[in-house]
Amino acid sequence: MDFSIIAENFDIYIDGLKNTLFLVSISLAAGLIMAIPLAVLRTSAGKVVQAPIRAFVYFFRGTPLLVQMFLVYYGFGQFDVFKESIFWPFFKEAYFCALFTFSLNTCAYTTEIIRGAIETTPHGEIEAARAAGMSTFLMLRRIVLPSAFRRALPAYSNEIIFMLHGSALASVITIIDITGAARIVSSRYYSPYEAFLTAAAFYMVITFTIVFLIKRLEVHWYKHLQPPGST
Amino acid sequence: MKKLLVLISLCMFFVAAGSAMAKDWKKVRIGVEGAYPPFSYVEPSGELAGFDIDIAKALGKAMGTEITLVAQDWDGIIPALLAKKYDAIIASMSITEERKKKVAFTNKYYNTPAKFVCKKGAIDSFSREAIKGKSVGVQRATIHDKYLTDNYGKDVKVKRYGTQDEAYLDIVAGRIDMLLADSIALSDGFLKKDEGKDYQFIGPDLSDPKWFGNGAGIAIRKEDKDLAALFNKAIDTIRADGTYKAIQDKYFDFNVYGD
Incomplete structure (x- = not known):
């Protein structure tokens, strides 16, 4: 056990940490923004609109993230037509491929989480909104979505953590994230134990930070559910 | 364990003594x-x-x-x-x-030396200046990875792959500019194949015993x-x-x- 090699190479881990946080936060934000309209359409639109959304969700939930990433990174590059298209400058970059795959992947899961939450909106809330004369959009904005987000939060916090852990796969396509940093240190000094233990510590700290922040959000969002005087 | 070691070394001694006796x-x-x-x-x-x-x-x-x-x-x-x-x-x-x-x-x-590979005509003559800023693919944890990181780590972008084949895919896709690997592996595994026809060896044969044995x-x-x-x-x-x-x-x- 020799942790001095970790101290000497700490800057590699810090770069890795930046890359991991960048990838995960952008992917989650993009995924969430896309997932909200998709989830609304999934619960309200007609079959023709629903079908492609269903197919999209089915594909991304039905295949491993690693396979999706290989498809995007190595698979797309196989076609000359694609390589000559305007999209290639983006897909040429490993970062973009990772962001693209991660965003769509988390979007598929988040769509399902929000759809489930919307579908379990109590009838009373909808009836009350209609009785108050709200338009569909206003009802969605003021009643259905805020109510659904509250129910979706516990499941979504899991999705955030899964995305963080899933992002370790980025190291397979040459991106130096936390795992990538660990692989470099491990192979350079033949000491996988120290290298990956350090990576594990990084992930744990991030995970606990996420859990803590979600906890704070829960306290804030579920205030109305607390017994009077308890907070 | 110790006894076993003694036994083994004794055996080896006798074996050695036996075989040392004139063999033609x-x-x-x-x-x-x-x-x-x-x-x-x-x-x-x-x-x-x-x-x-x-x-x-x-x-x-x-x-x-x-x-x-x-x-x-x-x-x-x-x-x-x-x-x-x-x-x-x-x-x-x-x-x-x-x-x-x-x-x-x-x-x-x-x-067999290690060598760099690049696209035909991409680099006129090999030098530290000429490859500055290029991305170079190597197989992770090989002698080639170590050589590149130690000698050119600050000049080039080192892209590490799990297998040599992944590096071949990425140079063909245009994501990396060069490869560094054993010259025979490169020659038989890439350059002589159809995918490798637009690529060539560049630079000197690398065989410094410090890195390459x-x-x-x-x-x-x-x-x-x-x-x-x-x-x-x-x-x-x-x-x-x-x-x-x-x-x-x-x-x-x-x-x-x-x-």
């Missing part, structure tokens, strides 16, 4: 691998073939010795030598410090110093009389012996 090496059994093309492989007919095999036969001839080839899996190839299943290993075994603790080596019989040698038991001397003489003989070059040209279009 009229017959030499040689361990080969048979699963490392183009150096050593099995023909559809079941015959062993390859660079190592031809070298073994040529060395036998030069020594005036009858040789028998014994195919042995790689992971057991040194234990089987120590267990006297054969007397020498000719299996592209790199001469490394770890192995020297177990076996002795003859001089090298080939030493001392080439492949013939492994023998430590006590058989006389056999090592015979092999070394035979290597010199086939190098001198053109036999070596004839075998080399059969498999490769460049110098595999090194400098």
